[in-house]
Amino acid sequence: MQSQTTAVLNLEQVTIRPFSHETVVNRFDCGVAPINNFLKNKAKKAGRRYEHKIFCAHISDSNNVIGYYALQVGSDSVNELPDRNKNNYLKTYVAFPAINLSFLGVASEYHRQGLGSYLLMDAFTKVAKIAECAGFYALTLISYNEKSTQFYKNLNFTIYSENIVQPKMLYPLEDLLSVVRSGS
Structure with missing residues (x-):
């Protein structure tokens, strides 16, 4: 097992x-190969084709990536939602x-210094801005492993x-907007 050095991070x-042509990604390693x-x-290429919008975390003016996230627009089957959620308006839709x-x-x-939560709050803020211009139900994701699921x-x-190994997860827009408005 490889020894892991932890750098102290000041958020x-x-x-x-x-993400831009100046972004340095060759040293990035989060421990999960697909990411x-x-x-x-x-x-x-995904950014150039407008498939994803990618945002990278850097320390100050450095171009080295220490974290990132990618957003895209999509939909999913209403049938996959838990029954408790089907009592709302979505039950009349296919997706x-x-x-x-x-x-x-x-x-x-x-890891474990708050950068993941910091990135996620930035994503929440951007998703809230999208909600000002377009309607949707939730922020969704597929978790890669047990650690990320937790x-x-x-x-x-x-x-x-x-799927319990790589579950689909969601954060309803209504709840997300409450978090962004409260600033937490």
Whole structure:
């Protein structure tokens, strides 16, 4: 097992900027291959084709990525929602509109220092701005492993699929807007 160095992070020094040609990704490693591979091998092309909007965390003016997330517009089957959610307006639809948090990763040396939550709050703020211009039901994601599932559960995401290894999770827009308005 590889020894992991932890760097002390001051969130006040973190800036979040859109992915650009100046973004340095070759040193990024969050410990999850698909999340690393998207940033290193596909982010530039996905951004250029407008498939995802990618936002990267940096320390101050550095171009080295220490964390990132990617958003995209999508929908999912209403049939996958838990029965308790079908008592609302969605029960008359086949699919529900959503903003999908496609990827969220934090470089391993910055794990457990609040950067994941910081990135997620930035994503919430951007999703709230999208809600000013377009309607949708929730922010959705697919969790990659047990550790990330627990992270999202602790932040009040709800599992809505039967897949327990990589569950689909959601955060209803109404709840997300409340969090953004309260600033927490």
